[in-house]
Amino acid sequence: MSTWDAVWAGLIHILEPTAFLYMMLGIVISSTLVALPGIGSKTAIALLLPLAFTLDKFEAICLIVSVWAVSNTANSITSILFAVPGGSGSQATILDGYPMARNGEASRALSAAFTSSALGGIFGAIVLAISLPVLKPLVILLGPPEFFVLIMFGIAMVSTLSGKNKAKGLVIGILGLLISSVGIHLVSGIPRFTFGNLTLMDGLNLIPVTIGLFAIPELISLVASGSSISKMELNNLDSGRRQGIRDSFTHWWLVIRSSLVGVWVGMIPGLGSSVADWFAYGHARATEKGAEETFGKGDVRGVIAVDSATNAKEGGSLIPTLAFGIPGSSTLALVFGGLLIVGVKPGKDILTTQLDVTFSFIWLLIIASVITSLLCIIFIKPLAKATQVRPTLLVPLICAVSVVGAFANSNNFGDIIVMATFGVFGYWLRLHGWPRPPLLLGLVLGPEAERHLWTSYQLYEWEFVLRPITGSLLILLILILGWPTVKALFAKLQQGERV
Amino acid sequence: MSLVFSRTVLGLSLLALFTYTLLVGLDMPFRASMLPVLASSLALPLTALALFVEYKKENQKSSQADESSGDLAVSQSEVSVDAFRRVRYFFIWFACLLASAHLLGFLIGLPLMVLIYLLANREPYRLSIFLSFMVLMILYWGFQKGLVLPLPEGVLTTMLFGG
The missing domain is CATH 1.20.5 (Single alpha-helices involved in coiled-coils or other helix-helix interfaces)
Known part of the structure; x- marks a missing residue:
């Protein structure tokens, strides 16, 4: 398949009516769930994974990727309206977004944030497309030893950058690797850490573990905090939308520079949205005219820089994910796990024989970003109201869906017990500042790491660590x-x- | 259970777990043991280091709000006495949710426990019934019929009323 054929095929795949419908479903669910208090993008993906497994390959890709690709867009609502970060990538949005809202320019700030998100998403997707010809020969050069060390590198990067106590992250990443080894070893037939339990013989499934690790602790956290994020009146949401959209296009050069910052951060595994937004804000503050005086007091350029970077980051983070199978962020690790189960395997294949799948990701990033921004601009008010839903209404509903989601994976009640166990464990980790994302990364990458480790040992024994790369x-x-x-x-x- | 005690238990549990996986791994055939042994031998000193660093920083109270990428920090309101009381009730309710799903089946157990949670939290009577009914509809039409997922009957309901 030539590159242009793949570009075209990728677009056709996601424009198929059912696939497109699932993309729209992913966008609506992601934007709504992310806007709800305490429900992040990881929870949204965890809850939707069971549904994705019942779909065909491209429908599942459309659902999973669209949920992830647009999760940073609706985050800005709570940051701008209530000075409460909707996610790790929208912390810097508060600095100028909230003062704008207090100055009666909430709608302008939100529209600027949504528009620059779309532009950033498109930019990230274009960079990803341009980088493909460079990645292809690079990936073909690498062998099992390099892939094994790259996996370890990815886990270590996510681990070390996920907290102040770096050793904690590394320990949890290794725990993920160990959990991935639970079950019957496929090659030797030896049961490992199963305690004779039938549920554990097949290994621990990704879905119940994910729901347990990410959805349940967030719900417990909602219960613990005991209130919705704001009871403020929602004013100033009618006028200023056009001005906000115009602002993003007027400052196009800032959008491009901030998007480049976002792509660069995304390409380095472990550096997440929480880094991209601050880097972009710092860059804008240092380079924009008069920023020293106006930034932090309600300058729309501060909002534009942050939101274009956080969305452009997604395109950048797909580069190591697709090429080397190293998810660029913890949320992407979840997406990666979901894609593996529906039969999409990053690495050589996806850059050679399955290039249409890669281009469907790129098209999804572009189309989903634009549609989400349009929907968010049109439905600013209902989304803002969603942020004020009481936790007491959300918690039992999401718990019920979580239970069914965990069960749906293999129609096994044991998976619900796995979910509950990891839910309690996840809460325990969260309570004491042990990061959870590395565990997921270790769990997802464990089987590949073990395969590459064994092949490397067979080829070079332990001397594989001395190979140049x-x-x-x-x-x-x-x-x-x-x-x-x-x-x-x-x-x-x-x-x-x-x- | 105090936070310090809970933190210590977590750290020691991890140490015990990695010791166990290392010892069990050493008894496995070489091919099956490669990853577990390698991972456990790395994890043991790292866990000890993590605990050492944590206790060194204990006075700075930094470990409570360990900001991380994509993993939101714990706020002070989540570690208050009231918060832990709410969490305790949640755990009891969650255990009941799982038990009722097992005993009464998904279609009865889950909506029933949603209703109990909402009423216990003083949500309006009508809204609680409406939301519980919505859960039943989602389970039946969304999962059982839409996704053709055979939601299990309850052990108790099967015993009382047959399969």
């Missing part, structure tokens, strides 16, 4: 992990000399 990656990894400790030691030594 694997060795370089390992050294880089050690430097990244060890650098903060070395820096702290140097600082202590210097302090000691001064004393």
Whole structure:
């Protein structure tokens, strides 16, 4: 299949009526759930995964990818209206969005945020498309040892960047790898960590673990906090929409630069939305005329920079995911797991024989971003009202759906027990600041890591770690992990000399 | 159970878990043991390091709000006495939800427990009934009929009324 054929086929796949319908369903559900208090994009994806598995490949891709691709757009609503970040990627939006809302420009700020989100999403998708010809030969060059170390690199990056205590992230990532080894070992037929339990013989399924780790702790957190995020009046939502849209196009150069920042952050596994928004905000503040005086007081450029970067990040994060099978973020790890189960395997195939699948991702990023932004602009008021839904209404409904979702995976009540166990464990981890995303990444990448580890050992024994690329990656990894400790030691030594 | 005690139990449980997986892994054939042994041997010193760092920073209270990418931090309102009381009630309700799904079946057990939760939280009577009915409709039309998912009958209802 030539590249142009793949571009065309990718578009046709997602414009099929049923696939398009599932994309729309994904957009509506994602935007609504993300706007609800305490329900993040990971919860939305976790709840929708059971449905995706009943669909055909492209319908499932449309549902899963659209839920993920647009999850950063509706996040801005709570940030701008109530100064409460709707997600990790919308924290910097508060700095200028909330002052704008207080100045009576809520609608302008929201429209600017939604429009720049769409533009950022399109930019990220274009960069992804342009990078494909470069990635293809690179991926073909890599063998099992390189892929094994790349997987370890991905888990370590997500782990180290997911909290202040880096060792905690690494431990949880390794725990994910160990959990992936539960069940009968396919090659040797040895049962591993099953305790003779039939449910565990098949291994732990991704869906109940995901729902348990991400949906249940968020619900517990909602119960614990005990109130909706705001009881504020929703004013100033009627005028200023056109101005907001115009602002995004007037500052097109800022949109492009911020999107580039977003793509760059997305390409590095582990750096998530929470980093992209601050980088983009810092960049805009440092480079825009008069920003020092106006930023933080309600400058629309602050909103535009952040929202274009957080959405462009998604295109960038697909680059390591599709090419090397390393999800660029924890949410993408969930998407990645879902795609694996519906038969989409990142790596060589997706860049060669299944190029149409890759282009369907790119088209989805573009089309879903535009449609979501339009819908958000049109339905600003109902979405803003959704943020005020009482947790007491949400919790039992989502719990009921979670139970059915966990069961739907394999029609096994044991999976509900797995979900509940991981729910309690996830809450425990969250309570004590142990990050949960690395566990999921380890669980998803575990089987691939084990396969590559065994093949590498068979080919080169333990000397595979000395191969040029694997060795370089390992050294880089050690430097990244060890650098903060070395820096702290140097600082202590210097302090000691001064004393 | 205090937070410090809970944190200690979590850390020690992880240490015990990794020790167990290492010991069990060593007894497995080489091919099956490669990943578990490698992972456990890395995890043990790292867990010890993580616990050491945590106890060193204990006075700074930083571990409570460990901001992370994509993993939102725990707010102070979530670790108050009132919050833990609400969480305790939630756990009891959640256990009942699972038990009723098993005993009464999904179609009766889940809507019933949703109704109980809503009424216990003083939601309006009509709204509670409406939402519980909606759950029943979603389960029946969405999952059982739409997705052709055979929702299980309850153990108790099957015993009393037959399959």
